[in-house]
Amino acid sequence: MRVLIVSDIHANLAALEAVIEDAAGRYDGVWCLGDTVGYGPEPDACVARVRAMAALTVIGNHDWAALGRMDVEDFNPEARRAVVWTRDHLSAESLAWLSELPSEPTQHERYTLTHASPRDPVWEYVLYPGVATENFGHFTTAFCLVGHTHVPALHILVDGETKARPMQPTFGQPMQLKPGWRGILNPGSVGQPRDNDRRAAYALLDTEAAIWEPRRVDYNVEVTQKRMRDAGLPERLINRLAFGW
Template sequence: MRILVISDIHANYTAFETVLKDAQGQWDYVWCLGDVVGYGPDPNECVEKLREMPHLCLAGNHDWAALERLDIRTFNPDARRAVDWTRETLTPDNTRWLEALPVTFVIGDYTLAHASPREPIWEYILETKTAADNFPHFETPYCLVGHTHQPIIYEMVSEGDTTAMRPSYGKQRPLNGRRQIINPGSVGQPRDTDPRAAYALLDFDKNIWEHRRIPYDVGAVQRRMRQQRMPDRLIARLEMGM
C-alpha cells in the first residue's frame, strides 16, 4: 500500500489542493499527522476534503485549541485570534470530526503522533537530543511526527546517539531498518525558510520513503486571509516560510 503522509495543513486549502494534485494517482491511503486547522482561512474546506479520502488522522495542538480542550493563554496573541476565528467558523459536524481524532496510532512498523511519541500533542523535536530522548517512547522501528513544520529525519545510531539528516526532495529512500523519527514537513505553513508545501510518500510494504516539496499559490491564500482580517504577521509569514 502507498501512503500519502501529510501534516500541519493549517487550514490552507490552496496548499492542500496543490499537494493532492502533485501526488495524484500515487497513493492509496492518507496519513495526516494533525493540525488540519488553525492559522489559515479554510478550516472547513480542509477538513471536508480530508474526510472525502480514505484516511487516518491524528489530533494536533491546534485541532485541540479549536475544540477548547487547551488553555490558549500560552498561545501568542495572533495565534489566539486565529483560534477564536477557527472556533467560530468550523461547522458543528466538522467540530465533531475533530473531537474524535486519536492522539497516537501504531500501524505495522510505524508509530504516528502529531508532536512526539513522548508528548503527542506538545513536544517540539527540534534537535537530536530531544529525538534521542524520544526513541525509548515507541516500540516500532519508525515514528512519524509533524508539529515543528520542518522536514527532517532523525536516526538512532546507537543508544543515546542520534543523527539528523535534511531530506533530499524527490528521491526515494529505502528505510534501512535503523530506528528513525521522520517529519514530512508542513503542507500549509512551512517554517524552515522554504515557503513551498512539504509532504511525503511512503511505500508501506517495502518501507520506501520520499520527501517532496512543491510551490503553491501563496498569494491566493494570503488574499483570503486578508478578507477575513486575519493578523498581518500570519499572512506575511507564509511567503517567508517562517
C-alpha cells in the same frame, strides 16, 4: 501500500490542493499527522478534504485549541486570534469529527503516528538530536511519523548506536529506510512551512518497501494570503507564508 503523508495543513486549502495534485497517482492511502486547522482561512473545507481522504488522522495542538480544550492564553496573541476565528468558522460536523481524533500515538504496522512526539503527543517539538534520542524509548515500532515543527526532518537511530543522527531530507529523492534503523520522520508542513521555503511540504511512504520520499510543491501563496486578508486574520500570519517562516 503507498501512503501520502500530510501534516500541519493549517486550513490552507490552496496548499493542500497543490499537494493532492502533485501526489496524484503515487499513493493508495492518506495519513494525516494533525493541525488540520488553525492559522489559515479555510478550516472547514480542509477538514472536509482530510475527512474524506485520510484513513488515519491524529489530533494536533491547534485542532485541540479549536475544540476549546485548552486555554488559548498558551498561544501568542496572533495565534490566539486565529484560534478564536477558527472556532467560529468550523461546522458542528467538523468539530464533532475533530473531537473524535486520537490524542495518543496511533500504531499501524511498522509505523507509529503522532502529532508532536511519542513522549508528548500534542506539545513536544522534536527539532534536535537530543530530544529525538530521548523519544525512541517512547514507541515500539521501527518508525514514528511526527509533524508539529513544520520542518521536514529525519532523525535516525542506527542499530548499535545510542544517539539519533539528523539526516537532511532531499526533496524529490526516495530514501531507503534500512533494516536495523529506527527513525522519527517529519514530512514538514503543507500549509505553513517554517524552513525558509514557502513551498508546501509532504512525504510519500511505501510502507512495505520502507521508502520515504520527502517532497515540495509550489502553490499560489497569494490566493491563501488574499483569503486570510478577507477573513481579517492577523497580518503577521499572512506575511510569513511568503517566506516559509
